[in-house]
Amino acid sequence: MPHVARLEGPKGNSIYQVGGKSFVFFRTPQPDASDPDSGERYADVIMLWVESESDKLALVQDPGSPFFTTNHFDGHPSVLVRASRLSEITTTELAELIQDVWLIIGVVATWQRGYFNGQETSCASMGTVAVTVIAGPLNYGGVNPKVKDCHVPQLPQPSSMKPINLLPTT
Secondary structure: OOOOEEEEOOOOOEEEEEOOEEEEEEOOOOOOOEOOOOOOEOOOEEEEEOOOHHHHHHHHOOOOOOEEOOHHHOOOOEEEEEHHHHHHOOHHHHHHHHHHHHHHHHHHHHHHOOOOOOOOOOHHHHHHHHHHHHHHHHHHHOOOOOOOOOOOOOOOOOOOOOOOOOOOOO
């Protein structure tokens, strides 16, 4: 991904950031993530941001899922996964998680820039919102995308026809 930096944490763990914002990091062994039988702390835990609390719950509630969370991450939109269980996740699933994080960071940047504060609604302002979201963490690396002018052809308007019920009635 463009502008992603790999940093080394204070204990040698990998941290992936864009513009100083972490979105994936490898945790050092912590007491909240340990083997339930031996108590040994897991040394291979990776933290990934997710889109929302509901996405987090969907990933961690399945007992067969490699994703989990701990009390330390209550209220934080992230999941944990052990590197030793990554083979249980398809490349597509992992790519979707990382893409979701990318777009979430873009939405946060859009909000921080005040683009949702009831300003005018125009093609240019909506275009600016869209490109800011798509830029994701690049917003924190110096990118400040703007749409100054856009020319949209006359688009057909939504139908005012009454809805048609396509479900069979019993």
